[in-house]
Amino acid sequence: MSQENSFITSAKRVIEIEAQAISALASRMNDDFVTACTLLQNCVGKVVVCGMGKSGHIGHKIAATLASTGTPSFFMHPGEANHGDLGMLSKGDVLLAISNSGETAELVNLLPIVKRLNVPVIAMTNSVTSSLGQHADVVLNISVEKEACSLGLAPTSSTTATLVMGDALAVALLDRKGFTSDDFALSHPGGSLGRKLLLKVSDIMLTGSELPLVDENALVADALLEISNKGLGMTGVIDNQGILIGIFTDGDLRRILDARIDLHTATVTQVMTKGGKTTMPEQLAVEALNLMETHKISALMVTDETRKPVGAFNMHMLLKAGVL
Template sequence: MTHPSDLIQSAQRTIRLELEAVEGLLPRIDANFVRACELILACKGRVVVVGMGKSGHIGNKIAATLASTGTTAFFVHPAEASHGDMGMITRDDLVLALSNSGSTAEIVTLLPLIKRLGITLISMTGNPDSPLAKAAEANLDARVPQEACPLNLAPTSSTTAALVLGDALAIALLEARGFTAEDFAFSHPGGALGRRLLLKVENVMHAGSDLPQVQRGTALKVALLEMTEKGLGMTAIVESDGHLAGIFTDGDLRRALDRGIDIRQATIDSVMTPHGKTARAEMLAAEALKIMEDHKISALVVVDAQDRPIGALNMHDLLRAGVM
């Protein structure tokens, strides 16, 4: 029976070996890496990533990372490329080929055709003297001293190094392109990140007849009816000229009751929070959420450039929109 300490030691050994493999990449971020970045930045087409076996799995992820960070990319299986999928690659594209040995038969088979079409080739190999590395215009050196596998057979350290090198390439290109958080969000519109970076207050606020608001001097009981009808747990209070005077929320009501305010006699002026925190329609919904969290409030009035209420939103709106 395997002792628990043996399992722990095995895992720690694997992690140490893979850390060493990644650290070994640092001095190899050199002129070849710069050349690879320049070739990709100058590419008029797409980056086509190819790789077999475990290198293929890593290549698929690298292609996805490139595509989501501003470099149009996709993965093609090299065996399928030899049976028709080569037609997916154009002369304007660039091929990024992954092979630890640098002599994977399915990839080497494609090299004459890549050269004949004049397609730019970048390689990522563990052998800079391999056929693939020598055929490439730039070779990214992903050598590792040994695999984390105790048999030194299963791709472990080598695939980790290739993955990290691919990330380094994608991020260097991202920064060179001036890729922004908003650009990233457009690549991820269906995810939580996309919603946080794309959704604006105007997309979730209640406006027009759905905006709860009363005039300054209104009886509190009338303001409560407005709150109940609009269902946001708050109402804006406006001056006679339409500018924001204050806000009244369920929390203000509880505090008013604690002070013994007579709901039937009081006016909204005596219980409202003067002005209060506000948002702008063009603001990101995530920014509005931060205002609420920072000030421990659950609702905001949305105002225009003249400080006139044009909408309102609360935490429930942001929750439904997936911003939280």
């Protein structure tokens, strides 16, 4: 077997073994899982996730996922907890303790103090009869048939199963709480995700004198000058009441040139797109982007509820704002 085929064979074997481990979790979605979710939902303090070694690395991720989906949570290292950090834990909290064997000394040593604080314990372990399992209020079984490591030693399938169980808890709680994309955005204000979820059209649109507009009696030549001056690739057309009645774009210009229409005598109402797609200031920028992509347009007019123009923007502005 070539070296390349050997790599691929090993990779496929790992994926198959870990996929089987994840699939086996589905049969364990029982009353214990419901009890764990109920404890977390009713938690009036924080969900404190605790684990050692590889379980600790997974615990960090689970805590972060819980926190970002509406369940206040943080990670507590069991080794540090034995030397003072247990003060992070208080009445009203819930301890989510992770140990594949259920016998991790640093974690088991904490349990008497945790019980004294009357803090419920949710255990993620492969053994209900382990020390951790016996002291937990509820046990979530994360056992796997075998590790994906060919030596059977490195935590692979077991850590994957633990991570998936953590995701299952977080998403089940998210669904029960009715957590929305707006709620999610509040905990992700930085980065592209936050920008996509939080930015509204009003945050990026041009307004006032920067707004490209001509009246219904304007000549095509006047509309072209407005497009050139405002730089959005289009202009709105308004009637004598200030109501938007149409849009004239660069694309419309190409069509009238093909039709040999005289730019200096034709009025913009003769060649504009009547009505035209618009959005409103309070709409999310990402929703406006979806509208533009669906209708293959590069710029949008923004109107109020009476269709009076209040703003305009184009695809370049969405890109600059980080929405694309």
